[in-house]
Amino acid sequence: MITATGITKNYQRGAESFAALKGVSLNINEGDFICLLGPSGAGKTTLLNILGCMDAPADGDLVIAGQKVVTSGRRQLTDAKLDRFRRKHIGFIFTDFFLIPSLTALENVEMPLLWSGKPNRERAKELLASVNMDHRLNHRPTELSGGEMQRVAIARALVNNPRILLADEPTGNLDTKTRDTILDLFDHLNQQGLTIVLATHDHEIAERVTQVVRLNEGRLEG
Numbered sequence: 001m002i003t004a005t006g007i008t009k010n011y012q013r014g015a016e017s018f019a020a021l022k023g024v025s026l027n028i029n030e031g032d033f034i035c036l037l038g039p040s041g042a043g044k045t046t047l048l049n050i051l052g053c054m055d056a057p058a059d060g061d062l063v064i065a066g067q068k069v070v071t072s073g074r075r076q077l078t079d080a081k082l083d084r085f086r087r088k089h090i091g092f093i094f095t096d097f098f099l100i101p102s103l104t105a106l107e108n109v110e111m112p113l114l115w116s117g118k119p120n121r122e123r124a125k126e127l128l129a130s131v132n133m134d135h136r137l138n139h140r141p142t143e144l145s146g147g148e149m150q151r152v153a154i155a156r157a158l159v160n161n162p163r164i165l166l167a168d169e170p171t172g173n174l175d176t177k178t179r180d181t182i183l184d185l186f187d188h189l190n191q192q193g194l195t196i197v198l199a200t201h202d203h204e205i206a207e208r209v210t211q212v213v214r215l216n217e218g219r220l221e222g
Ligand SMILES: Nc1ncnc2c1ncn2[C@@H]1O[C@H](COP(=O)(O)OP(=O)(O)OP(=O)(O)O)[C@@H](O)[C@H]1O
Pocket: 011, 012, 013, 018, 020, 038, 039, 040, 041, 042, 043, 044, 045, 046, 047, 201
């Protein structure tokens, strides 16, 4: 589903270049639920952003769902095509949800459909029901708990029916009980066939999933 080979990424810090990823190779199969585990600064967010086509690597190859996205560090798609590709195949979830404060839960979930020019309120409702949020359709983010906000964000990430879900520390701001509810939801989605990559430094999460990939100082550990 995703093949990444020799991915590198450098950040410029003043005059110095800092290597955040030092040649990461990773093969993710359809239906995998991978926990990307590593300490703060390991490069987890950097790698997820590259796998999610939100950022470009300095070098390496990236193939997603048969599409060559990057070859030898060169992007293979135009901005517009990459945008469309990402929307179709990849859902993304962030630690702090990134919900739009002025919109209701329902409107937040429907938002990506509006961007795609295909509004569909029923689809948004169905998804909110699937994450047990149908009783909060008209609440705004400030009127929701952290776990509820994350469930809205998950529904929004799934609205275009992606095959891959990338989650960056999705339970970082949640208490352990709420965290477990969200992880149960990920398990359920994975059992339905969704491929999931979840970045975290929470070892308890790593214990729950079968596939753990460890990242440290920009390198994968065996
Ligand atoms: N925009 C940037 N400019 C310069 N350096 C950056 C930038 N973004 C990240 N870095 C550096 O790259 C390294 C990897 O950062 P990254 O955010 O990928 O780590 P992470 O594993 O997600 O950490 P955390 O668990 O704290 O979220 C860190 O040393 C960080 O300081």
